[in-house]
Amino acid sequence: MRVVRFKVRGIDRIGVIEEENVRAVSGSLETFWQLTDDVFSLTDVHLLAPCVPKQIICVGSNYKKHSKEITFEYAHEPILFGKAAHTIIGMNETIIYPNQTSRLVYEAELGIVIKRKMHNITPEQAHQYILGYTCANDVTARDLQLQDKQWLRCKSFDTFCPLGPWLETSLDPQDLAIKSYLNGELKQEARTSEMVYTPYELLSYISQNMTLDAGDLILTGTPHGDGEMLPGDVVAIEIEGIGKLENVVSK
Numbered sequence: 001m002r003v004v005r006f007k008v009r010g011i012d013r014i015g016v017i018e019e020e021n022v023r024a025v026s027g028s029l030e031t032f033w034q035l036t037d038d039v040f041s042l043t044d045v046h047l048l049a050p051c052v053p054k055q056i057i058c059v060g061s062n063y064k065k066h067s068k069e070i071t072f073e074y075a076h077e078p079i080l081f082g083k084a085a086h087t088i089i090g091m092n093e094t095i096i097y098p099n100q101t102s103r104l105v106y107e108a109e110l111g112i113v114i115k116r117k118m119h120n121i122t123p124e125q126a127h128q129y130i131l132g133y134t135c136a137n138d139v140t141a142r143d144l145q146l147q148d149k150q151w152l153r154c155k156s157f158d159t160f161c162p163l164g165p166w167l168e169t170s171l172d173p174q175d176l177a178i179k180s181y182l183n184g185e186l187k188q189e190a191r192t193s194e195m196v197y198t199p200y201e202l203l204s205y206i207s208q209n210m211t212l213d214a215g216d217l218i219l220t221g222t223p224h225g226d227g228e229m230l231p232g233d234v235v236a237i238e239i240e241g242i243g244k245l246e247n248v249v250s251k
C-alpha cells in the first residue's frame with residue numbers, strides 16, 4: 001500500500017494511492033486505516049513529505065564502496081548522526097543551496113518511517129516497527145562536513161532532507177535497486193543488499209541506544225557515486241518498489 005500526505009483545498013490530509021487517484025483516510029499517520037469517500041486525482045493534489053518526524057536518525061558509511069570512497073574506515077558498529085527537523089521537504093519542493101557551502105552533494109538513501117514507539121528491539125522484531133519505506137536524499141554540505149568535527153550543521157540546513165513521493169508499507173527492504181540521477185543522468189546505482197548493516201540490524205542497533213516514536217525517520221546510508229549539485233540542477237532518487245523522488249536545487 002502506498003500512503004501519502006497531501007494538501008488539497010488548503011488542508012493537509014493523509015491518503016492511500018489507488019491507481020491515478022488518492023483516497024483520503026481519517027486518523028493519524030499511525031492509525032490511518034479508516035478509508036473515507038473523498039477521492040482526488042493525483043494531478044489535483046500537492047504531495048507533502050510522507051512523514052513529519054520528531055527525530056531523524058541517519059547512518060553513515062553503510063555501503064562498502066562508499067565507505068572507501070570517502071576514506072572512512074569501516075566502523076565496528078553503525079555510525080549514527082542526526083538531521084534537524086526543518087530539513088524535511090516533499091516531492092518537487094526546492095532544495096535551497098545555502099551561502100555557507102560551496103560543495104552541495106546528493107546522497108540517495110532508503111528512508112524508513114517508524115510505526116510505533118521502538119526501544120530495545122531485536123533485528124527479528126524490527127519489521128513490526130516499520131510503518132513504511134520512502135526515497136530519501138541526505139543532502140550534505142560536504143565542505144562543511146570535512147571542516148566540522150560534528151556533522152549536525154552540514155546535514156541540517158533547511159530543505160536538506162527531501163522525502164517521497166510516498167510511503168510504501170509492503171516491501172522487503174533487503175535487496176532493492178537504489179539509484180540517483182542528476183539532470184536525468186544516472187549517478188548512483190547499487191542494491192540495498194550491499195549495505196554493511198541491514199535495515200533490520202540498524203533499527204535494532206538504534207533502538208538499543210535511544211527510543212524512537214511513531215513517525216520518526218531513519219536514513220540508512222548512501223552507496224558510492226554521490227556527487228555535487230548546482231543551482232538549477234534536478235536531482236532524482238529512485239528505489240525499486242517505491243518510486244522516484246524529484247527535486248530542484250536553487251540558490
Ligand code: MG
Pocket residue numbers: 058059060107109138219221222
Ligand atoms: Mg548519508
